[in-house]
Amino acid sequence: MRIVAPSLLAADPMNMERDVKMLENAGAKWFHVDVMDGTFVPNFSFGYSTVSALRKITDKVLDVHLMIDRPLRYVEQFCKAGADYLAIHIESDTEENTIKALDKIAELGVKPGLVIKPKTPAEAIFPYLEKCALVLVMTVEPGFGGQSFMADMMDKVKTLRAKLDEVNPTCHLEVDGGVDAKTSIICKENGANVFVAGSACLRAEDKKAFISAIEE
Numbered sequence: 001m002r003i004v005a006p007s008l009l010a011a012d013p014m015n016m017e018r019d020v021k022m023l024e025n026a027g028a029k030w031f032h033v034d035v036m037d038g039t040f041v042p043n044f045s046f047g048y049s050t051v052s053a054l055r056k057i058t059d060k061v062l063d064v065h066l067m068i069d070r071p072l073r074y075v076e077q078f079c080k081a082g083a084d085y086l087a088i089h090i091e092s093d094t095e096e097n098t099i100k101a102l103d104k105i106a107e108l109g110v111k112p113g114l115v116i117k118p119k120t121p122a123e124a125i126f127p128y129l130e131k132c133a134l135v136l137v138m139t140v141e142p143g144f145g146g147q148s149f150m151a152d153m154m155d156k157v158k159t160l161r162a163k164l165d166e167v168n169p170t171c172h173l174e175v176d177g178g179v180d181a182k183t184s185i186i187c188k189e190n191g192a193n194v195f196v197a198g199s200a201c202l203r204a205e206d207k208k209a210f211i212s213a214i215e216e
């Protein structure tokens with residue numbers, strides 16, 4: 001099943017509820033929520049108060065992407081705030097703490113995810129794939145919306161699709177960054193099934209058509 005997860009980073013912060021409802025009406029089943037700490041990435045965005053506020057206004061899937069240093073310190077708060085999927089970066093802590101964070105997320109009844117930055121090889125997350133419900137391949141350097149899609153990440157998507165088919169076939173394979181009607185096609189061809197779309201989705205005149213074309 002293919003899913004478009006509109007990124008709320010591209011929504012109007014003063015009209016978040018309006019944009020969530022508008023995207024629900026356009027058929028959005030997931031919402032991607034970017035959390036940035038100004039340290040792991042050079043930008044700030046939402047925190048757990050936003051996740052819990054969103055939880056109150058939507059029953060759609062909240063796909064929370066933590067771009068924060070040493071996320072083990074905060075995963076419990078994000079789980080309790082109402083995340084459905086909670087994804088941490090492989091680059092953000094030690095091997096031991098990454099395992100602890102993934103286990104803790106699962107213990108709290110939330111689906112754990114692991115994210116890799118463009119310079120990190122696919123193989124770096126092989127040891128953790130069985131613990132994941134979602135794997136996210138960044139197709140831009142994390143930190144900002146509206147950047148250009150990196151097509152050279154497609155080999156990584158392909159490698160991870162093949163490995164997941166072997167060890168964890170129900171795990172979602174997500175792409176994030178510069179995904180639009182055109183770039184989503186090669187993501188599909190290489191085996192991605194969840195498509196984060198920020199600026200392209202929020203800017204699309206016909207959001208329903210944008211979502212359904214990618215999910216086709």
Ligand code: DX5
Nearest residue numbers: 007142143145146178198199
């Ligand atoms: C970037 C974020 C993305 C961002 C994508 O660090 O992880 O989720 O919102 O935005 P677009 O789709 O505009 O590249």
Ligand code: ZN
Nearest residue numbers: 034065176196
């Ligand atoms: Zn993201």
